[in-house]
Amino acid sequence: SPPHPVTPSPPHSVTSSPPLWPVLALILLTAAGSGGYLWRRATQPKVTGLLRVLAGPGLVDSDPYVELERLRRSRVTVGQAPADVPLVGATVQVVIRPGYRVGDSWQMLVSGSEQARFNDEPLTGERPLADGAILTLDSHRLRYENLRLHSIQRSIVRHQPPGQPASPLHPLTLSSRR
Numbered sequence: 001s002p003p004h005p006v007t008p009s010p011p012h013s014v015t016s017s018p019p020l021w022p023v024l025a026l027i028l029l030t031a032a033g034s035g036g037y038l039w040r041r042a043t044q045p046k047v048t049g050l051l052r053v054l055a056g057p058g059l060v061d062s063d064p065y066v067e068l069e070r071l072r073r074s075r076v077t078v079g080q081a082p083a084d085v086p087l088v089g090a091t092v093q094v095v096i097r098p099g100y101r102v103g104d105s106w107q108m109l110v111s112g113s114e115q116a117r118f119n120d121e122p123l124t125g126e127r128p129l130a131d132g133a134i135l136t137l138d139s140h141r142l143r144y145e146n147l148r149l150h151s152i153q154r155s156i157v158r159h160q161p162p163g164q165p166a167s168p169l170h171p172l173t174l175s176s177r178r
Contacts, residue, residue, distance in 0.1 A: 051144060
């Protein structure tokens with residue numbers, strides 16, 4: 001029988017796959033960004049101290065106090081829900097955050113609406129939250145306690161020059177390095 005003509009098969013076209021480096025670069029940038037974010041979040045100063053209920057309906061979980069360090073947050077809201085520290089029936093809210101360095105600790109600052117009271121005065125602007133400060137939110141009275149700052153405050157008051165008002169944790173009287 002006559003030989004069958006052999007038809008040459010078309011040459012295999014070599015298709016090049018897209019370069020892998022853009023994908024690897026994107027993965028690397030994403031990982032670096034996520035790692036940087038997590039590192040920054042972990043190194044940010046956290047809210048410290050304790051809030052003790054002195055009067056009022058109290059905390060939603062019925063505890064007599066809340067240790068703010070356990071929340072591990074760089075900003076804590078207290079009062080009206082939703083809040084990090086919700087108070088039963090509260091209609092106002094305050095924010096506590098680290099402000100500036102005081103020795104090996106951080107001075108906490110508190111801010112909120114003027115309906116909240118700070119040491120029996122309307123809370124206007126952002127105020128340094130000293131050990132023993134009283135926050136009043138509606139019928140709730142809370143005392144802020146921070147033993148680390150307590151000893152620093154006493155030291156500063158003892159070394160206050162005569163004739164100067166005692167302002168234990170005023171930012172201008174302390175090192176404000178961060």
